[in-house]
Amino acid sequence: MYRLYDFLPSGNGYKIRLLLNALDLSYDLIEVDILKGESRTEEFLKLNANGRIPLLQLENGECLAESNAILIYLAENTPLLPEDRLDKARVLQWLFFEQYNHEPNIAVVRFWMTHGGPTEEQKAQLSAKMAGGYAALDVMEKRLTDQNWLVSDTFTVADIALYAYTHVAHEGGFDLEDYPAIRNWMERIVKRDRHVLITDH
Template sequence: MKLYDFLPSGNGYKVRLLLSQLGVDYDLTELDILKGETQTEDFLSINPNGKIPTLVLDSGETLTESNAILMYLAEGTEFLPTDRLDRARVLEWMFFEQYSHEPNVAVVRFWQTHGGPNEQQKAMLPQKMEGGYKALDIMEKRLNHHDYLVANKYTIADICLYAYTHVADEGGFDLSRYPAIGNWMNRVRNQANHKLITSK
């Protein structure tokens, strides 16, 4: 398989972390989204949406969208429950990540780590911070009584939400307010074949 990715991206990191924990070999092509390398004619012929991560399977088929890639890779493994309701719970958290968590936590992190927010972004910052803290509050409530997000076991729901949560402080979010999230992040870090966000 061939993965097109930008190493600082949490969305790409999800996929690299799962591939590492599955022990799957793949070729990595790094593209710098800041230099427009995902908008070239060559890359757009692979992914017309011009975004990473993009995974090209051994068959030549292409998969895009990080959470769709996670679902594909996790199928038939310990990272995706077989129980019907538990699988739906995994999807529930993955949709939550894309609609409530990532648009706030990840966006603010990107602003802060790439030159700081511009004037328009500064006007949006309070709303984004409020949305990010609300998402973290929801996670904290769940993790206060559960070691992991679904079925009390480590799944792609955890991988999905760990990706941007563990670097939320880079966006200015105070993770010290969330002891249950902190304990959960330590459990994730202690999983076999864990890797750092900037690791290939």
């Protein structure tokens, strides 16, 4: 059985939990409290030298890090990852967009706001982070105005990856009022079979 090292408030971890549930794959959840430094212990660093969750341990003991790499690994040969070479690359395009343009703005501001911030140092970066987050949402809105799902006409792991922090963006102060296509897309995702809520498991 898979073993998932995870911190429940993490949207990056949430992606994996959503996908495991969507694929009906069972797993052991090992909670790692990153706020208490549990992802930087000598023991954990042996599993992931980068000291981060989520981390997926396979049955043979091998470990795989980086949430979006784990998504691709698990989705391979399922309907959630297209077989077509260009469509598959488009899934990756969205996953890299998520880690570079979306998460460092939207997830980071949310983390600040839900963990006693913003501090003075964070305040100095706040307007740039908010602008970056809205710019990422603009790109998504544009795409989702034209089609139901990010990559093509079917739901893929790209939708799971972008949903994770978009659906909690309001916790960082992002207002989705002007993003109707994103709001409709999130409603479509919630209505899917085997959609699991962040507090589940």
